Amino acid sequence: MFVTQLNDANGQLRRLLAACLQLARAFREWYLRPSTREQRGLKLLREWLSQKQLTQYDTHRYFEVIGCHTGKRYRIYHGNGANVIELDDAALPRTGWCFVPNDHLVAGDVMLAQKIALETDERGALASANNFTPR
């Protein structure tokens, strides 16, 4: 009798824990979802990326651009600061560049502004940038 009640309680406890776990997962997904403005920024970015850049971004969370003045290659990582890396001929990180719009913008907007700046006015973009040693 006692053993049967114990088994029932154990089963109920397991079901309760499973339900709690499911709720916790749902909450985590809800909490980590991109906000509407972040989604809007990413949508705009995706509209302006070339097909090759879009594929890179979807695969690696970065995309590469070619500087319009020097022909150098830059990798723009998902983020909104210290996310531009100049690559050498072997595609290894050479220099990090930090330049961002002077308003607080979402990551998609920041990355798009960086892309357009490097592709249309590379020298101007880097003139305003701070550099750093990439890890």
Added chain:
Amino acid sequence: MATQIIMDLNGDTRHNFDAKDVKALFEAERRFKALTGAGFTAATRTASGEPFVTRTFDPTVEETLFFPRLVGG
């Protein structure tokens, strides 16, 4: 329908206007001048999708994107 897209705290704000409507065109040109005068960069795309920066209002452009001045982070 032409569109001006302005990056802002909400992601972006879009202004659609009919380029054949004189009043709407005037308003779009006023907005273009106000934004570029405030330091925004105006960019459009070629037919092949490559971006280019424009400094004068072109009423025939379908889509213009404005982003704030870039500064060292």
